[in-house]
Every structure is written in C-alpha cells, then in structure tokens.
Amino acid sequence: xxxxxxxxxxxxxxxxxxKVIKNISMDIKHGEFFSFLGPSGCGKSTLLRLIAGFESCQxxxxxxxxxxxxKCSPWERQVGMxxxxxxxxxxxxxxxxxxxxxxxxxxxxxEINYKVDKVLExxxxxxxxxxxxxxxxxxxxxRVALARTVVTEPKVxxxxxxxxxxxxxxxxQMRQELLSLQRELNLTTIxxxxxxxxxxxxxxxxxxxxxxxxxxxxSPENLYDKPKNLFVANFIGSANILNGSISKDQGxxxxxxxxGVKIPVISKxxxxxxxLLRPHTLKISNSDDYHIRGFITNKEFLGNMVRYFVQxxxxxxxxxxxxxxxxxxxxxxxxxxLKTNKNENYILEND
Numbered sequence: 001x002x003x004x005x006x007x008x009x010x011x012x013x014x015x016x017x018x019k020v021i022k023n024i025s026m027d028i029k030h031g032e033f034f035s036f037l038g039p040s041g042c043g044k045s046t047l048l049r050l051i052a053g054f055e056s057c058q059x060x061x062x063x064x065x066x067x068x069x070x071k072c073s074p075w076e077r078q079v080g081m082x083x084x085x086x087x088x089x090x091x092x093x094x095x096x097x098x099x100x101x102x103x104x105x106x107x108x109x110x111e112i113n114y115k116v117d118k119v120l121e122x123x124x125x126x127x128x129x130x131x132x133x134x135x136x137x138x139x140x141x142x143r144v145a146l147a148r149t150v151v152t153e154p155k156v157x158x159x160x161x162x163x164x165x166x167x168x169x170x171x172x173q174m175r176q177e178l179l180s181l182q183r184e185l186n187l188t189t190i191x192x193x194x195x196x197x198x199x200x201x202x203x204x205x206x207x208x209x210x211x212x213x214x215x216x217x218x219s220p221e222n223l224y225d226k227p228k229n230l231f232v233a234n235f236i237g238s239a240n241i242l243n244g245s246i247s248k249d250q251g252x253x254x255x256x257x258x259x260g261v262k263i264p265v266i267s268k269x270x271x272x273x274x275x276l277l278r279p280h281t282l283k284i285s286n287s288d289d290y291h292i293r294g295f296i297t298n299k300e301f302l303g304n305m306v307r308y309f310v311q312x313x314x315x316x317x318x319x320x321x322x323x324x325x326x327x328x329x330x331x332x333x334x335x336x337x338l339k340t341n342k343n344e345n346y347i348l349e350n351d
Contacts, residue, residue, distance in 0.1 A: 004066045005188050006051070006156060011060035013050060020046050021057065022212040028190065030065070033182055035191045035199040038209035039235075045097045047209075048158050051190065053083045064155055066296040081155030084161045086145040088133040094144050095120070095129040101152045119151040122181065139170050146178070150185060157182065157189040163198065175202055196236055200224075208232055225280075228347060233276050240277040240317040246270055246347065255347070259313035261292055263340055266345040274348040279307070279320040281344040284330070285337045292338040296330055310336065 006028040013021040028034045031035040036044035049055045051062055053074035062070045069077045078309050088097050095116055102112045120126040123143040135140055142162055149157065159178075163171045179202050182189045193199050199206050200220040207217045208231075216228045227233040230241065246267055248306065255263045255275045263275065294312040306329055310318045319338065323329075 005030040005032060005064075006190075007061070007063040008047075008051075008231050009061040009063065011047070011050065011057050011062070013046060013055060013057045020048070020212050023214075024060075024214055026207060026214065026217055028188060029204075031186045032190050032204045033179065033189045033191065035193060035203040035206045036209060037193060037196060037199045037206050040194060041211075042209040043212040044194075044209050045160055048081075048160055048190060048192045051156070052079050052158055053077050061207070062338065073307075078155045079158060080149035080156070081151060081158040081160065082142075082145045082149050082162045084164055086133075086141050086162075086165075088141060088144060088148075091131055091132050093132055094125060094136070097133070097144055098148045098151055101148065105152065111239055119147045122150075122184070123147045124129075138166050139174050142166065142174060143177075146181065150181070150187065155188065157187045159189065159191045161192055161194070163193075167348045171198070178202070208235065210235075226346065227348070230274060233346075233348060238279050238318055238320075240282075240315075241348075242275045242277065242280065242315060244273075244275065245272045255345075256316070257313075259315065261312060263291065264342045265345045265347060266342050269347050269349055272350050274350065276346040276348060277317065277340060278344065279318040280305075281341055282317075282319045284308070284319060284321055285339065286335075287337060292340070293335065294338065295335045296332050298332060299329065301329065306330075308336075310338070312338075345351075 008024055008026050009217055011021050011024045022049065036047060038044050046055060046257060050057055053072060061068055064077065077308040098119060099112050099116045102127055120129055123146060125140065125147065127141055128136060128140065133144065136144065145162065149250055163174055166174060175198055191202060205217060206221060206223060208215045210231055216223060216232050223232060223236045227236060233239045233241065233329055242257040242261065244255055246255050246265065253265050253267045255265045265275065292312060294310040296308050297311050297316060300307040304323060306321050306323050308321060308330065310317050310319050
C-alpha cells in the first residue's frame with residue numbers, strides 16, 4: 001500500500017479582517033516535489049508556515065500521511081523546514097549545527113554520529129564538519145541547512161525560498177543538487193518560490209496562487225501550454241493575448257481580434273474569447289502570404305534568440321526568433337508578416 005502525502009482541506013486563514021488564504025484544498029502525493037508559486041503577497045509562504053505549524057487556520061484541516069495535524073504544535077508534526085536565511089547557529093560548528101535536533105530528540109551519541117556522518121556525506125560537506133558557518137560560502141551554508149533538516153528524517157520537507165540569497169549561477173547549481181537530494185531521500189517536498197524558472201525546473205506539479213486563491217494546480221508544461229485563465233497565461237512565461245471572438249469560416253474556426261486581425265485556430269468555443277500566442281510559436285516572413293502584418297518597434301539580442309517587439313494595429317506583441325550565426329537581424333521599423341501554428345494557438349474563455 002502506497003504512503004499518503006499531504007492533504008489540505010478547505011483552508012482559510014485571516015489576519016484580523018484581512019483574509020489571506022481563501023478556501024484552499026489540494027492533495028500532494030507522497031515523494032512529490034511540489035511548489036507554491038505566485039507573486040509577492042499571494043499567500044504562498046503563509047500556507048507553508050501553516051503546514052509547519054507556525055500559523056493557525058480559522059477553518060480547514062492539514063493532514064499528513066492520513067493523520068490530522070491541524071491542532072498539533074510544530075515539533076509534533078515531523079515536518080522539517082529550511083528558511084530563506086538558513087538560520088544556522090553562528091557559534092556552532094557545522095557538525096554541531098546538524099546534530100542539534102538529534103540531541104534534542106535524545107538520540108544516543110552512537111546514533112547521532114552515524115546519522116550526522118551519513119548526511120554530511122550526502123551533501124558533500126564531510127571535510128567541512130569542524131568549520132563554522134561564517135567560514136562557508138552561501139551554497140555550502142544552504143547545504144548545511146538542508147542537512148540539519150533532513151538528518152531528523154522528517155515526513156515532509158518545507159523549503160521557503162532557500163535559494164534567494166544565492167547568485168544566479170549558484171542558484172542553478174543548487175536547485176539541481178536540491179532536486180537530486182530530494183529524489184534520493186524520496187521526501188515529500190513543498191517549495192515556495194516567486195521564481196517561475198525555479199518552480200518549472202524542479203517541480204512535479206505547481207500550485208499557482210493569486211490573492212490567497214489557487215488559480216491552477218498542474219505540471220509545469222500544462223501550466224504553460226494549457227492555462228486555465230488569463231492570470232496563469234500571463235504569469236507563466238511570456239504571453240501575447242489578443243481579445244476578440246471566434247466564428248466559422250468554410251467549416252474552420254477563425255479568431256478575429258477586436259482590431260480585425262484574423263487567425264485560424266482549433267477550438268470548439270464560439271463567441272467572445274481571448275487568444276494566447278506564445279512568442280516562440282510565431283514565424284516571421286517578409287512575404288505577405290502570412291496572415292498577420294506588423295512592423296518592428298524594438299528588438300533585444302539574447303544570444304540564442306532575438307526578441308522582436310512587433311506593432312499590430314493597437315497591439316504590441318513579442319516574437320522570439322532563433323538566432324543562427326551569420327543570420328542578419330531585422331531592423332526597427334521593418335514591416336514583417338507573421339504566421340501562427342493553429343495547433344499551438346490556445347483559446348481562453350472570457351470570465
């Protein structure tokens with residue numbers, strides 16, 4: 001019988017008259033790397049702290065592996081949390097930091113040494129055991145914080161933006177190390193971040209939040225390819241949104257924007273709607289047999305691609321074109337024609 005993960009049932013939390021979490025329910029599978037993603041103030045860190053026991057909900061249940069822990073204190077929940085600041089004891093060595101929780105749980109000296117040695121090996125810090133936190137780099141301190149948390153063998157690992165203090169290149173390295181560690185330990189993990197790249201590259205599934213409400217829970221690719229509303233479409237990746245309606249033309253669905261741009265689509269929806277065009281799906285031509293006409297207002301050279309800003313009637317849209325060596329860039333004010341792939345176009349119903 002497979003282990004159960006985490007269940008949140010009808011969670012509501014308010015600070016005074018301000019409702020921060022609004023009737024949130026979700027199931028997180030055992031061993032899943034799950035992310036809470038969203039803009040600042042959306043409630044993702046509050047929800048994480050609620051699972052850890054540092055906040056209390058006015059309504060709802062938190063269930064871990066079938067046990068209702070809603071009223072349990074933090075130390076009764078068998079949950080490990082890594083904070084953004086790492087929260088290491090500066091006067092303790094790395095070994096002392098890691099073994100602190102085990103000593104509080106009254107493990108024997110033999111058990112503590114075995115567990116600490118094992119986790120130091122796991123995070124690649126065995127040779128740094130006698131050093132102090134201020135003698136380590138940011139990435140090494142993050143590993144110590146992880147080691148101190150997982151050494152107690154929690155049922156759930158909670159990560160509150162643990163990579164935000166690292167520089168860009170180290171963040172990429174550390175998120176891969178974090179994911180490898182999570183996979184090796186098969187730990188149910190919840191990762192809070194406002195960085196969609198971090199969430200996309202690590203998560204099995206993501207809950208995207210806005211104003212204390214879950215907008216969509218899905219895999220990273222489905223959030224990108226099949227957003228449920230305009231907020232999701234605009235938050236995940238770059239998006240061009242055209243408003244208009246769909247009609248039938250010789251048996252085929254045809255989207256017509258409010259400015260009169262006509263684009264073939266595949267859709268069962270009729271009437272007013274919005275069309276999502278991802279920048280990389282638009283193809284550029286100088287031939288007018290392509291069905292969207294516009295002119296370039298700006299461009300950004302990004303190495304592997306060129307991002308063009310194209311004015312189409314009253315809309316400015318983004319077009320990402322792959323860059324190949326010796327290929328000349330288009331110029332600002334150039335007139336171009338765009339073609340879309342109707343299999344890539346995505347229709348969003350208006351609320």
